[in-house]
Amino acid sequence: MARKSPAARKLFRHMLLASLLRRRSRALIAALAVTVGATTLTALASISLDLDAQLSRQLRSYGANLVVTAENGRLSAADVPSFAAALNGAEVAGESSYRYEIAQVRQQGLPVVAIDPQTVFSVRPYWSVLGELPEGNQVLVGRDIAEAMQLSPGATMTLTAMDSPADPAPQSPAPSTAAPVPANEARVQVVGTLSTGGAEDGQLVITQALAAELFGDPGAIDLVEFSVVAGTEDLTVIAERTQAAVGGSQAEPVKRLASAEAKVQNTLNSMLAVVSIVVLALTAITVATTMLALVAERQTEIALKKALGATNGDVRREFLTEGLLLGIIGGLVGTLAGVGLAALVSFQVFGRELTISWPLLPASVLGSVLVAVAAGYPPVRRAASVSPAIVLRGE
Amino acid sequence: MLKLESVTKAYGQLRALKEVSLQVDAGEWLSVMGPSGSGKTTLMNLVGCLDTPTSGKVLLDGYDLGTATGRELTRIRRETVGLIFQRFHLIPHLNAVENIMVAQYYHSLPDEREALAALERVGLAERAKHLPHQLSGGEQQRVCVARALINYPKLVLADEPTGNLDEDNEQRVLDFFGQLHAEGTTLIVVTHDPKVAALGERLIVLDHGRIA
Ligand SMILES: Nc1ncnc2c1ncn2[C@@H]1O[C@H](COP(=O)(O)OP(=O)(O)O)[C@@H](O)[C@H]1O
Numbered sequence: 257m258a259r260k261s262p263a264a265r266k267l268f269r270h271m272l273l274a275s276l277l278r279r280r281s282r283a284l285i286a287a288l289a290v291t292v293g294a295t296t297l298t299a300l301a302s303i304s305l306d307l308d309a310q311l312s313r314q315l316r317s318y319g320a321n322l323v324v325t326a327e328n329g330r331l332s333a334a335d336v337p338s339f340a341a342a343l344n345g346a347e348v349a350g351e352s353s354y355r356y357e358i359a360q361v362r363q364q365g366l367p368v369v370a371i372d373p374q375t376v377f378s379v380r381p382y383w384s385v386l387g388e389l390p391e392g393n394q395v396l397v398g399r400d401i402a403e404a405m406q407l408s409p410g411a412t413m414t415l416t417a418m419d420s421p422a423d424p425a426p427q428s429p430a431p432s433t434a435a436p437v438p439a440n441e442a443r444v445q446v447v448g449t450l451s452t453g454g455a456e457d458g459q460l461v462i463t464q465a466l467a468a469e470l471f472g473d474p475g476a477i478d479l480v481e482f483s484v485v486a487g488t489e490d491l492t493v494i495a496e497r498t499q500a501a502v503g504g505s506q507a508e509p510v511k512r513l514a515s516a517e518a519k520v521q522n523t524l525n526s527m528l529a530v531v532s533i534v535v536l537a538l539t540a541i542t543v544a545t546t547m548l549a550l551v552a553e554r555q556t557e558i559a560l561k562k563a564l565g566a567t568n569g570d571v572r573r574e575f576l577t578e579g580l581l582l583g584i585i586g587g588l589v590g591t592l593a594g595v596g597l598a599a600l601v602s603f604q605v606f607g608r609e610l611t612i613s614w615p616l617l618p619a620s621v622l623g624s625v626l627v628a629v630a631a632g633y634p635p636v637r638r639a640a641s642v643s644p645a646i647v648l649r650g651e
Numbered sequence: 652m653l654k655l656e657s658v659t660k661a662y663g664q665l666r667a668l669k670e671v672s673l674q675v676d677a678g679e680w681l682s683v684m685g686p687s688g689s690g691k692t693t694l695m696n697l698v699g700c701l702d703t704p705t706s707g708k709v710l711l712d713g714y715d716l717g718t719a720t721g722r723e724l725t726r727i728r729r730e731t732v733g734l735i736f737q738r739f740h741l742i743p744h745l746n747a748v749e750n751i752m753v754a755q756y757y758h759s760l761p762d763e764r765e766a767l768a769a770l771e772r773v774g775l776a777e778r779a780k781h782l783p784h785q786l787s788g789g790e791q792q793r794v795c796v797a798r799a800l801i802n803y804p805k806l807v808l809a810d811e812p813t814g815n816l817d818e819d820n821e822q823r824v825l826d827f828f829g830q831l832h833a834e835g836t837t838l839i840v841v842t843h844d845p846k847v848a849a850l851g852e853r854l855i856v857l858d859h860g861r862i863a
């Protein structure tokens with residue numbers, strides 16, 4: 257039947273709004289259920305979508321996750337730009353290089369690490385320095401050495417280069433047992449102590465410039481560390497690309513960190529999925545029961561409309577449109593509230609502005625409408641099945 | 652116009668109508684009386700296409716209602732029947748003129764001017780924007796009458812239309828029935844009131860589901 261006339265549409269709209277208004281407390285409950293559902297899900301989805309990046313960035317505070325060494329011998333500072341270029345595309349949160357040597361101090365061979373004080377914290381944010389990082393002829397002393405030798409800031413000592421380069425692995429601070437061949441000497445001043453709970457506690461830290469003076473071979477490095485914002489899989493690919501960039505180099509993702517990152521993300525994602533399903537179910541149940549109550553209250557009205565000539569389709573259409581309206585209202589309000597909530601959580605927890613995923617917004621409104629309409633389907637069917645005969649029977 | 656052949660309507664074990672046969676000609680005014688529970692409303696439901704018989708034939712305006720689908724019943728009801736109830740049954744959240752327009756809406760197209768004209772005919776032009784609860788019982792029934800007539804039905808069914816009305820309003824409603832009858836509309840009026848029944852051309856009395 258032709259129901260397209262403006263007068264017909266106007267009456268249809270009015271019937272709908274008037275009926276919702278008349279039962280505004282119930283309509284409000286249904287719309288509120290959709291709103292709460294949409295709020296929760298939009299907030300969760302926003303956070304979840306933003307989380308990969310957030311989490312990756314957060315975990316970067318635990319240090320480097322990509323380590324480049326030489327397969328044999330040493331790397332050169334000149335290689336570093338090639339490595340960096342191989343990372344193109346990935347977000348690099350930090351980068352620093354190191355050179356390992358052995359020096360003699362008071363007749364004792366000690367491991368020395370030469371660093372770049374400008375960048376070392378970008379990959380080793382866990383370094384706890386009491387005093388300052390070294391400059392020029394200064395040395396930062398590992399906590400164990402400082403204790404054993406009773407060194408405190410301001411003390412001086414003489415570093416004597418020993419010939420053979422140390423094992424490049426940072427985890428092996430054991431002094432070389434090769435015959436010491438004294439070379440250049442430098443008088444250095446202690447500027448601080450370093451404690452990390454790791455190998456650095458037994459090392460002396462100097463600048464790379466001083467290392468070049470003492471040990472020669474300027475530009476030599478043994479290790480480059482990167483902190484890359486990427487997932488486990490990406491990191492493996494990035495490592496391969498980096499290694500291929502310079503012959504004789506070896507790039508390894510720091511697996512422990514990367515897989516911990518993935519585990520945290522998986523756990524969070526499955527938790528979010530469970531919560532989402534529960535919220536969806538609760539929303540659907542609330543909408544369905546509220547609309548069932550609405551239909552039950554309006555049996556006589558439905559019967560009357562049928563007696564006046566409304567088809568089952570007409571009745572279904574009216575109730576579906578009511579559900580649709582509740583879905584749209586709830587969805588719009590809920591989606592906005594959800595994004596707001598996500599932004600708030602993001603700010604409070606991660607201390608950072610949320611990156612809003614724009615396609616999520618229409619998806620969330622559409623989802624709310626679908627849930628409202630789907631949940632409204634059983635009540636709508638019940639409405640359509642009301643017999644018109646009850647209208648003559650009185651209540 | 653209307654023909655019932657040995658119509659039975661059963662609700663489970665209970666037979667509300669038992670093999671009722673009846674013929675009503677176009678333009679006739681039939682009164683139906685009978686004690687409570689005798690099957691008067693059941694009869695109206697069958698004739699008004701609101702329900703289907705358990706057995707027997709109901710022929711309305713050339714259609715066999717027993718074999719019609721729900722959709723067809725709806726269409727026949729919409730095109731042929733105007734209903735007036737004892738309990739008025741106006742939609743509470745719509746005003747008087749809108750309640751009439753709803754009947755137009757399901758029939759064809761709402762037309763506010765025509766709906767207002769119908770209200771004027773029942774003497775309620777200035778109450779058009781009032782909601783049902785702002786109208787007296789008599790006024791509500793007059794809105795209901797205007798609604799039943801808005802689509803020019805060939806058959807008007809009234810189930811105790813004056814049962815809840817004061818004398819003044821009862822008279823107004825009955826005057827309308829007289830007008831309708833004069834215009835050639837077929838009328839079936841269920842009533843407890845012998846005065847009302849006497850206005851019809853013919854009277855049947857139902858008792859325990861049979862025509863006495
Ligand atoms: N939907 C129904 N289910 C069961 N019994 C019904 C139903 N409708 C009517 N009846 C029974 O059918 C009989 C006739 O009812 P009805 O036609 O309403 O009588 P009347 O209108 O003459 O008072 C009554 O006994 C009533 O209880």
Ligand SMILES: [Mg+2]
Pocket residue numbers: 691692810
């Ligand atoms: Mg009755």
